Amino acid sequence: MKKKLRSHDWFGRKDKDGIIYRSWMKNQGMPTDMFDGRPVIGICNTFSELTPCNAHFRDHAEAVKKGVLEAGGFPVEFPVMSLGETLLKPTAMLFRNLASMDAEESIRGNPIDGVVLLTGCDKTTPSTVMGAASVGLPTIVVPGGPMLNGRYKGQTIGSGTHVWKFDEDMKTGKMTQEDCEYAESCMSRSIGHCMTMGTASTMAVMVEALGLTLSGAAAIPAADSRKKIMAQLSGRRIVEMVRDDLTIDKILTREAFENAIKVNAAVGGSSNFLIHLVAIAGRIGVPLNLDDFDTLGSKIPLLLNLMPSGTYLMEDFYYAGGLPVILNELRDLLHQNVVTVTGKNHHENIRGATENYNTNVIASYGQPLIHEAGCVIVKGNLAENGAVIKPSAATPALMQHTGRAVVFESIEDYHARIDDPDLDIDETCVMVLKYVGPVGYPGMPEVGNMALPKKILQKGVRDMIRISDGRMSGTAYGTAVLHVSPESAIGGTLALVQDGDQIELNVAERKLHLHVSDDELAKRKEAWIKPVPAADRGYVSLYVNHVMGADKGADLDFLLGSSGSAVTRDSH
Ligand code: FES
Numbered sequence: 001m002k003k004k005l006r007s008h009d010w011f012g013r014k015d016k017d018g019i020i021y022r023s024w025m026k027n028q029g030m031p032t033d034m035f036d037g038r039p040v041i042g043i044c045n046t047f048s049e050l051t052p053c054n055a056h057f058r059d060h061a062e063a064v065k066k067g068v069l070e071a072g073g074f075p076v077e078f079p080v081m082s083l084g085e086t087l088l089k090p091t092a093m094l095f096r097n098l099a100s101m102d103a104e105e106s107i108r109g110n111p112i113d114g115v116v117l118l119t120g121c122d123k124t125t126p127s128t129v130m131g132a133a134s135v136g137l138p139t140i141v142v143p144g145g146p147m148l149n150g151r152y153k154g155q156t157i158g159s160g161t162h163v164w165k166f167d168e169d170m171k172t173g174k175m176t177q178e179d180c181e182y183a184e185s186c187m188s189r190s191i192g193h194c195m196t197m198g199t200a201s202t203m204a205v206m207v208e209a210l211g212l213t214l215s216g217a218a219a220i221p222a223a224d225s226r227k228k229i230m231a232q233l234s235g236r237r238i239v240e241m242v243r244d245d246l247t248i249d250k251i252l253t254r255e256a257f258e259n260a261i262k263v264n265a266a267v268g269g270s271s272n273f274l275i276h277l278v279a280i281a282g283r284i285g286v287p288l289n290l291d292d293f294d295t296l297g298s299k300i301p302l303l304l305n306l307m308p309s310g311t312y313l314m315e316d317f318y319y320a321g322g323l324p325v326i327l328n329e330l331r332d333l334l335h336q337n338v339v340t341v342t343g344k345n346h347h348e349n350i351r352g353a354t355e356n357y358n359t360n361v362i363a364s365y366g367q368p369l370i371h372e373a374g375c376v377i378v379k380g381n382l383a384e385n386g387a388v389i390k391p392s393a394a395t396p397a398l399m400q401h402t403g404r405a406v407v408f409e410s411i412e413d414y415h416a417r418i419d420d421p422d423l424d425i426d427e428t429c430v431m432v433l434k435y436v437g438p439v440g441y442p443g444m445p446e447v448g449n450m451a452l453p454k455k456i457l458q459k460g461v462r463d464m465i466r467i468s469d470g471r472m473s474g475t476a477y478g479t480a481v482l483h484v485s486p487e488s489a490i491g492g493t494l495a496l497v498q499d500g501d502q503i504e505l506n507v508a509e510r511k512l513h514l515h516v517s518d519d520e521l522a523k524r525k526e527a528w529i530k531p532v533p534a535a536d537r538g539y540v541s542l543y544v545n546h547v548m549g550a551d552k553g554a555d556l557d558f559l560l561g562s563s564g565s566a567v568t569r570d571s572h
């Protein structure tokens with residue numbers, strides 16, 4: 001006898017409500033036997049033409065549906081808020097938590113027994129995983145896949161990473177506007193998300209490392225037919241997961257999070273990984289703090305030679321063997337007492353798929369590209385709750401440096417003065433940007449790798465220490481101290497920094513210190529004027545009143561945890 005599923009409370013009813021629940025679905029041409037108690041699989045689609053990285057997801061949804069039907073399930077596709085990194089102002093990050101609420105309530109309120117998350121562009125992965133984690137059904141992720149390698153005038157170019165380079169080349173006169181427009185088409189020449197190890201690729205690797213995807217899913221390019229096969233197989237698998245009651249909480253254990261931290265370090269993943277992983281852990285109830293990333297990840301070697309830290313792109317990663325090769329290299333460091341969506345651990349999943357076809361792209365654990373690559377957490381009076389730095393994207397010589405602060409009071413102040421020839425700045429200075437944290441901007445945008453002053457770029461200098469409470473695009477590089485917490489808008493010490501102060505960064509000692517006495521800081525705090533909140537109505541007002549610090553994943557405080565999947569009342 002078939003187990004009674006959650007969807008039975010809708011479709012299995014023999015009363016008036018049962019008529020309502022089934023009849024309207026039948027207007028889509030669904031035969032009566034679809035409602036016979038088979039697993040109903042929600043396909044959570046973040047398709048949008050305003051999220052170009054996810055604009056091919058109709059095809060993926062169709063492939064998932066095929067798989068669900070083949071396995072005897074009943075597929076139902078539904079949309080959730082799609083967050084596109086490139087267009088959405090003031091930053092997609094402002095809406096990650098809103099999209100997570102959309103995903104959560106859409107899953108819980110509907111007759112769904114298991115859910116497939118179609119994710120691609122940066123925020124579409126954490127938002128839907130956070131939402132799904134707060135419900136707790138069997139869940140599988142189908143990452144949308146990276147774009148094919150960019151090629152411009154014989155050179156390989158990477159999404160995002162080359163935007164910063166082109167911008168610098170425009171400023172120094174190496175590129176014209178015409179060159180730039182041509183390069184744009186060369187960079188984004190196929191469907192898919194950024195093909196550097198930016199945040200989207202980082203998130204795809206994260207979900208595979210957490211065990212939420214079929215093995216090898218992360219690296220397959222969007223344009224490769226094998227991506228659709230992966231989607232179809234995921235459709236088949238989610239039906240079995242429902243039958244096995246393999247719920248997301250059984251996969252997202254503390255061990256799974258620890259594995260994801262180590263893998264992220266080995267692939268040179270984005271600093272955004274920290275915020276999103278902490279937020280997901282908060283939903284599933286697994287304790288995870290910033291120090292865990294340093295303790296578990298900072299000593300892990302860099303094995304993947306992808307931009308922005310290295311040379312290659314996701315397409316090359318796929319041809320070299322993809323994430324299974326990295327999981328195999330790290331096998332002695334990873335917990336194997338975990339279960340993934342397959343019902344097996346990583347070790348069992350990757351059996352027979354561990355050959356490295358290109359050692360220039362994937363290095364071995366014994367001969368890594370960098371010996372200690374994971375993100376580092378620095379603390380001090382300037383960041384009592386911590387700040388993040390990604391050494392693999394930074395300049396080694398700046399890892400221990402004390403310099404004079406050049407302070408920008410807002411992003412507008414930065415834009416107005418950065419290229420002013422009279423700005424009192426040289427390459428030994430420390431650039432400080434305030435009010436770009438979760439509350440301050442609002443939404444914590446990716447402005448932390450603020451471009452250097454033109455006059456310094458013209459000297460050939462390409463990096464300086466930059467400190468802010470904002471984030472940095474995962475596709476970017478530079479010695480950026482990010483996510484300073486507590487943020488300036490709520491009165492963190494960052495708000496009190498003044499031009500001319502000395503700031504010390506010492507990565508080896510995990511130290512970020514403002515050389516200003518406590519007395520002087522207390523005086524400055526007294527005179528500090530709290531900025532006016534960004535909005536007094538709508539979602540933004542809810543956000544600024546409830547968002548937690550970057551160190552807590554920047555989730556809304558009332559979204560922590562899960563409400564389960566039960567809904568006891570009917571709609572009629
Ligand atoms: Fe969508 Fe980079 S802009 S993944």
Ligand code: MG
Pocket residue numbers: 085122198199200446473474475
């Ligand atoms: Mg990004």
